[in-house]
Amino acid sequence: MxxxxxxxxxxxxxxxxxxxxxxxxxxxxxxxxxxxxxxxxxxxxxxxxxxxxxxxxxxxxxxxxxxxxxxxxxxxxxxxxxxxxxxxxxxxxxxxxxxxxxxxxxxxxxEADTPPFPVEEDSNTREELRLKYRYLDLRKPHLQRNLKLRSDVTTCIRKFMANEGFIEIETPTLCKSTPEGARDYLVPSRIHPGAFYALPQSPQLYKQLLMCSGFDRYIQIARCYRDEDLRADRQPEFTQVDMELSFVDIDDVIDVNERLLQALFKEILDVDVQLPIPRMTWQEAMDRYGSDKPDTRFGMEIVNVTDVVKDCGFGVFTGAIENGGTVRGLNVKGQGAMPRKKIDKLVDMAKGNGAKGLAYLCINEDGTYKSSFAKFMTEEELDNLVKAMDGERGDLLLFAADKNKVVWNVLGALRLELGEQLELIDKNKFNFLWVVEFPQFEWSDEQNRFLAMHHPFTMPMEEDIKYIDSNELGKVRAKAYDIVLNGSEIGGGSVRIHQADIQEKMFEALGFTPEAAHEQFGFLLDAFKYGVPPHAGLAYGLDRLVMHMSGEDNIREVIAFPKVKDASCLMTAAPGEVDDKQLEELDIAIIKK
The missing domain is CATH 2.40.50.140 (Nucleic acid-binding proteins)
Structure with a gap:
């Protein structure tokens, strides 16, 4: 008893x-x-x-x-x-x-019943069972350490930012639904039948309004919600370290955040972050790594061999080039003797990432070639290709030929897979990188139009505004920046548009009529009429940042009560049905499918 x-x-x-x-x-x-x-x-x-x-x-x-x-x-x-x-x-x-x-x-x-699994480190328990009894799982030392680390991280961030003159302000979680992003979680209003709030995907519009209000430097540890498919580093509800600054440009935002990261990693992990953190343009990141969040802890960079093979006899290469694509390759050093079964698995992986296939060339130790396409090329063409790839005896060369987007995606994924397989990645390293000069717009085949790569309030680079006027939207670069850690985007932001004429051009390029723009964002556009300072901001994904700092591979290990892949909670059985009376009060009818 x-x-x-x-x-x-x-x-x-x-x-x-x-x-x-x-x-x-x-x-x-x-x-x-x-x-x-x-x-x-x-x-x-x-x-x-x-x-x-x-x-x-x-x-x-x-x-x-x-x-x-x-x-x-x-x-x-x-x-x-x-x-x-x-x-x-x-x-x-x-x-x-x-x-x-x-x-x-x-x-x-x-007293306690016998628990459904041992409450101890490294117990081999199915994740579904762990999450169903999460209150028991959280008793395990490593999860308690992770949540303590998370608390220490937020305390350190608050302390640093307060010393830098930031004011912590809470913004609403019942907001107006806006397009141009992930799907919103909607909340019905009982008092306004047929009307809905949306849970915030980020405090973006509110923090820009706070700059209009003169608060100068704002920060918030903000809960955010996106109704999208889950991955290892994604949840339907998550936490952002959200900030906005007035009277600044890119270098000012980067400066305060570099010093924040340096202080945070020193205090929490005793790791020295060397400043300045390297910067790389989006174009260079895609060309070298096939990713806008490259893992720079190892080499094996992508090589563009389009010019080398443009006149060769291999139709797969020349056909891709004629259709506006490129041919690019990876040199997998020392893997020329890789078994055919393993190469076939890489080919399947390439197809799974959008490629029609994957060409390969093994350089044997005697200098001869074993290749899936050698018979279509002359010896001189093959030699020139190997030379362009810096190929040596014992190397394996892999090639993708298609539109840039496909080639980057395929080779970027293969590079990471091979980096893991061949143990090329130093897991003890923390490699930071700023990726800058993102495209302002990205083409959507699904919608057959350009969309904002970030959001409609991102400032284009001044020298590229002319391309908006000439309807060459693919050439416009944004004053946007992501902070990347070990191949994962841990934060991102941009300089915002504060000039009414540029904002109008942006809306027009995205297909908004003035009426539609005002209907969606009227409160922000109205605020801008009364004097808005130049401003910029950035937001970190706190869960993802703490995941890296704790050495975990999944953000569920640093969140107290996470959801599973279908966005449900195994412990509470949320989401669940509600009774008819609640629906009636909200004027909602459920259509049974």
């Missing part, structure tokens, strides 16, 4: 007890991790969020010893006793491995 604490007050967390407390009375409380009954002695490993502490019960203590016999895993207890030096072997794996507490008072505060 559960007892009360009966006047006991916790004096220490488990790992706060140390050699300095030997001979002292302490009171500790927590969960039973493990019990070992040796007949005359019972040992209990007590666990709280700080770690483990060994408790000892002696048969000479009668009642307390008998009560200790009842203890099972995950019972919640309070124990009072004296700190002693361990008689037996020291446990080097425990922070408290050289001490123990001889207990003279024990309270069983709560």
């Amino acid at each position: 559960a007892e009360s604490m009966q006047g006991l007050h916790r004096s220490h967390r488990c790992t706060e007890v140390s050699n300095q407390n030997i001979g002292e009375k302490v009171t500790v409380m927590g969960w039973v991790q493990k019990r070992r009954n040796l007949g005359s002695l019972i040992f209990i490993d007590l666990r709280d969020r700080s770690g483990l502490l060994q408790l000892v019960f002696n048969e000479n203590d009668g009642e307390v010893f008998e009560k200790a016999k009842e203890l099972r895993s995950e019972y919640v207890i309070a124990a009072e006793g004296t700190v002693r030096k361990r008689d037996g072997a020291i446990n080097q794996t425990m922070a408290t491995g050289d001490i123990e507490v001889t207990v003279d008072t024990l309270r069983i505060l709560s």
